[in-house]
Amino acid sequence: MSILIRNISKRFGDFVALDDVSLEVDGGSLTALLGPSGSGKSTLLRIIAGLEIPDSGEIVLSGRDATALAPQKRNVGFVFQHYAPFKHMTVRENVAFGLKVRKRPKAEIAQRVEELLNLVQLQGFGHRYPAQLSGGQRQRMALARALAPEPQVLLLDEPFGALDARVRAELREWLMHLHDVVNVTTVFVTHDREEAMEVSDQIAVMNRGALEQVGAPRALYDEPATDFVMRFVGDANEVAGVLVRPHDLDLLPEPADDALEAMIVKATFLGRDVKVDLHGSDGSEVIAVLTRDRYEALGLWRGQTVWIRPERDRAFA
Amino acid sequence: MVIVGLPLAALMWKATSDGTQSFWDAATSPEAIAALKLTLATAVLVALLNAVLGTVTAWVLVRDNFHGKAVVNAIIDLPFALPTIVAGLTILALYGPRSPVGIDVTYTRTAIVLAMMFVTLPFVVRTVQPVLEELEVEVEEAARSLGAGPLTTFRRVIFPNIFPGILSGMALAFAKAVGEFGALVIITGNLPFKTEVASVYIFSRIESGDSTAAAAVAVELLLISFAALLSIGAIRHLATRHERA
Amino acid sequence: MHSARLDRLGLRFLALAYLAVILVGPLAIVFWRTFEHGLAPAWNALSQPDTIHAFKLTLIITAIAVPVNTVFGIVCALAIVRRSFPGKGLLNAFIDLPLALSPVVVGLSLFLLYGRQGWFGGWLDDHGIQVLFALPAMVIATIFVSLPFVAREVVPTLREIGDEQEQAAYTLGAGGWQTFWRITLPSIRWAVIYGVILTTARCLGEYGAVAVVSGRLQGQTETATLRVQERYESYDFAGAYAISIVLATLAILVLVALTVLRPKEGTS
Numbered sequence: 001m002s003i004l005i006r007n008i009s010k011r012f013g014d015f016v017a018l019d020d021v022s023l024e025v026d027g028g029s030l031t032a033l034l035g036p037s038g039s040g041k042s043t044l045l046r047i048i049a050g051l052e053i054p055d056s057g058e059i060v061l062s063g064r065d066a067t068a069l070a071p072q073k074r075n076v077g078f079v080f081q082h083y084a085p086f087k088h089m090t091v092r093e094n095v096a097f098g099l100k101v102r103k104r105p106k107a108e109i110a111q112r113v114e115e116l117l118n119l120v121q122l123q124g125f126g127h128r129y130p131a132q133l134s135g136g137q138r139q140r141m142a143l144a145r146a147l148a149p150e151p152q153v154l155l156l157d158e159p160f161g162a163l164d165a166r167v168r169a170e171l172r173e174w175l176m177h178l179h180d181v182v183n184v185t186t187v188f189v190t191h192d193r194e195e196a197m198e199v200s201d202q203i204a205v206m207n208r209g210a211l212e213q214v215g216a217p218r219a220l221y222d223e224p225a226t227d228f229v230m231r232f233v234g235d236a237n238e239v240a241g242v243l244v245r246p247h248d249l250d251l252l253p254e255p256a257d258d259a260l261e262a263m264i265v266k267a268t269f270l271g272r273d274v275k276v277d278l279h280g281s282d283g284s285e286v287i288a289v290l291t292r293d294r295y296e297a298l299g300l301w302r303g304q305t306v307w308i309r310p311e312r313d314r315a316f317a
Numbered sequence: 318m319v320i321v322g323l324p325l326a327a328l329m330w331k332a333t334s335d336g337t338q339s340f341w342d343a344a345t346s347p348e349a350i351a352a353l354k355l356t357l358a359t360a361v362l363v364a365l366l367n368a369v370l371g372t373v374t375a376w377v378l379v380r381d382n383f384h385g386k387a388v389v390n391a392i393i394d395l396p397f398a399l400p401t402i403v404a405g406l407t408i409l410a411l412y413g414p415r416s417p418v419g420i421d422v423t424y425t426r427t428a429i430v431l432a433m434m435f436v437t438l439p440f441v442v443r444t445v446q447p448v449l450e451e452l453e454v455e456v457e458e459a460a461r462s463l464g465a466g467p468l469t470t471f472r473r474v475i476f477p478n479i480f481p482g483i484l485s486g487m488a489l490a491f492a493k494a495v496g497e498f499g500a501l502v503i504i505t506g507n508l509p510f511k512t513e514v515a516s517v518y519i520f521s522r523i524e525s526g527d528s529t530a531a532a533a534v535a536v537e538l539l540l541i542s543f544a545a546l547l548s549i550g551a552i553r554h555l556a557t558r559h560e561r562a
Numbered sequence: 563m564h565s566a567r568l569d570r571l572g573l574r575f576l577a578l579a580y581l582a583v584i585l586v587g588p589l590a591i592v593f594w595r596t597f598e599h600g601l602a603p604a605w606n607a608l609s610q611p612d613t614i615h616a617f618k619l620t621l622i623i624t625a626i627a628v629p630v631n632t633v634f635g636i637v638c639a640l641a642i643v644r645r646s647f648p649g650k651g652l653l654n655a656f657i658d659l660p661l662a663l664s665p666v667v668v669g670l671s672l673f674l675l676y677g678r679q680g681w682f683g684g685w686l687d688d689h690g691i692q693v694l695f696a697l698p699a700m701v702i703a704t705i706f707v708s709l710p711f712v713a714r715e716v717v718p719t720l721r722e723i724g725d726e727q728e729q730a731a732y733t734l735g736a737g738g739w740q741t742f743w744r745i746t747l748p749s750i751r752w753a754v755i756y757g758v759i760l761t762t763a764r765c766l767g768e769y770g771a772v773a774v775v776s777g778r779l780q781g782q783t784e785t786a787t788l789r790v791q792e793r794y795e796s797y798d799f800a801g802a803y804a805i806s807i808v809l810a811t812l813a814i815l816v817l818v819a820l821t822v823l824r825p826k827e828g829t830s
Contacts, residue, residue: 376573389578401767402791402806435588520666
């Protein structure tokens with residue numbers, strides 16, 4: 001159930017998709033590959049699945065070297081961004097496909113399909129065709145289909161990318177719940193940091209074909225290893241050459257050491273917090289977020305000049 | 318590859334195997350030249366007629382509405398499905414010796430044109446239709462609302478869009494007409510210098526055992542087709558400049 | 563607008579007149595002439611042994627050519643859309659070539675290849691294999707001219723579908739062949755059917771190429787289309803018309819099938 005990625009490199013023509021990437025995924029965990037477009041995350045996922053062959057490096061699945069193994073033999077479930085449904089088959093036939101191909105007895109197939117349809121809450125939809133399902137339903141079908149042959153690894157390529165925000169949020173919850181129940185090693189690709197933070201046990205942040213940092217969501221947020229991770233995993237300001245989170249900025253009514261003079265341009269009430277837009281004397285635009293209590297305690301107003309300073313132990317230099 | 322490439326290669330070889338002089342003689346014999354001229358002239362005429370009538374037909378099929386339109390739309394494809402020899406026979410039935418309307422075009426050049434029109438009927442219609450369908454009515458309406466009369470709208474808005482389609486259809490029609498055999502073999506009487514087209518001439522040379530002459534003229538026919546297709550392609554390329562970034 | 567309505571009627575009239583003069587009129591006359599004197603003459607004409615043989619021959623050739631071209635078309639389409647290899651553009655062009663060639667030229671090139679003085683002629687002669695003026699040449703000629711249709715229909719459909727479904731099948735454990743049968747083929751089935759119908763129509767109707775390579779020996783190497791011409795030139799007009807009617811009816815059936823299938827083929 002574990003995945004070992006060792007020194008994987010891959011180019012497409014002149015384009016370097018992956019540059020010496022190594023990663024360990026523990027059995028049973030939920031890992032996110034997070035990064036912008038072109039970072040190589042989908043390529044890496046496909047290499048794990050066997051849909052692409054790396055130029056160099058190894059993939060070890062549960063202790064076995066799977067680098068040159070065909071996708072058919074790897075026993076990985078793959079869920080595509082656009083679901084790749086078998087359009088000419090019903091939902092039931094789609095889900096049963098992996099089992100049919102392995103020549104399992106009919107009764108076993110029927111039972112497993114029912115089980116899965118219940119799991120993904122598509123019971124009663126078995127006879128429908130993919131075209132008759134909504135986007136969210138199609139994705140659940142794709143998941144059921146991938147899980148049917150009991151894969152040792154489940155891979156999802158931007159699984160919720162093609163869905164609208166509300167459905168995306170629902171399915172996110174649902175994926176986490178599913179993972180608790182089925183407990184198969186899961187790796188999914190996303191460019192949405194909230195999604196990665198909310199769903200996964202560990203996040204691997206990728207940029208331009210290389211791994212920037214791997215760790216639990218909190219570790220990435222609190223202790224980013226690079227500039228890129230800091231900016232990608234949360235909001236960040238650059239104040240006096242140092243990256244600071246909006247929450248970690250101190251607003252002082254009087255000048256202080258290492259503090260930047262800035263003018264309050266706008267204050268927006270966001271429920272419990274207040275977002276303050278500031279224009280720094282060095283020309284920079286800074287965003288600070290304070291709790292409402294703090295904001296009111298400071299008695300700040302628009303147009304006021306304040307001095308901003310990172311809370312010392314929270315900055316990243 | 319084997320099926321298509323080899324025979325053509327053999328053709329080329331045979332055409333030139335007896336030497337250039339013999340090729341030239343065969344290629345420029347008076348009968349051959351007459352046949353080629355006739356073929357070229359009629360095919361060009363037919364392509365132009367198709368351009369006009371085919372466009373009109375496509376227009377009516379897309380923009381007009383009347384009972385039985387679906388049937389008419391389906392009939393257009395008939396020349397694709399009908400054997401060419403039968404096409405020739407049907408033209409003959411209406412416009413031949415026992416014509417019920419008293420028109421007899423057998424052994425005339427008109428017969429050639431009629432038969433070619435029959436077999437090339439669908440081409441321009443089918444290449445223009447999808448373009449017209451895609452061209453939203455709203456584009457025309459916008460032009461009208463800006464003050465353009467129907468003729469101007471056609472000339473400046475519609476025509477530039479369907480022009481490439483017309484050209485493609487013409488190219489296909491030309492290629493088919495130039496090589497047409499079955500539809501012409503009965504109806505034209507194949508009179509040398511009068512109603513003998515290139516394909517029939519080639520056939521007669523084969524039957525007489527003069528395969529070199531046949532090959533020579535076949536090569537010429539191929540060259541003509543090739544040249545025509547290239548030029549139409551070039552015009553098309555120029556006409557669609559605006560569609561490329 | 564009054565003038566707009568006249569314009570439209572005028573155009574409609576022009577189009578319909580065009581179709582009537584060139585297409586419908588002549589066809590109607592053929593039907594009329596065939597049955598002018600009742601069913602009997604037509605039936606007699608069709609029951610002549612040589613005519614029956616001609617139909618049989620046409621059917622045999624079609625029965626061979628269509629499956630061959632179907633397999634070939636699907637294989638080529640898969641190669642063109644899913645793989646890259648040197649000479650791919652050439653393959654694409656070659657597939658379209660038969661459409662642009664005159665049937666007589668096709669026949670001639672085959673003649674030159676398999677005839678006694680042709681490239682293969684000597685070898686074939688030595689081994690007592692007759693290709694020209696016999697069934698093999700006619701089949702080859704028919705295959706040549708009806709080559710493109712299945713491939714041309716399948717290629718755009720394959721392109722549009724993309725290969726994600728196939729990738730999904732691989733990850734689910736399906737091998738290459740299984741994937742092809744269960745996933746790829748069903749997803750292109752309408753395009754294939756449409757292409758098969760077009761190929762069949764072409765095979766049934768082929769004249770020029772087969773005329774050159776067959777030698778047109780009555781009762782032996784005459785197809786239905788060749789027979790039409792033979793009957794006409796023997797002044798057996800009833801016979802010629804009767805055979806034509808059968809072929810025309812087949813063509814109309816093909817048209818109906820195409821019309822019915824076209825929306826399915828388009829959406830797939």
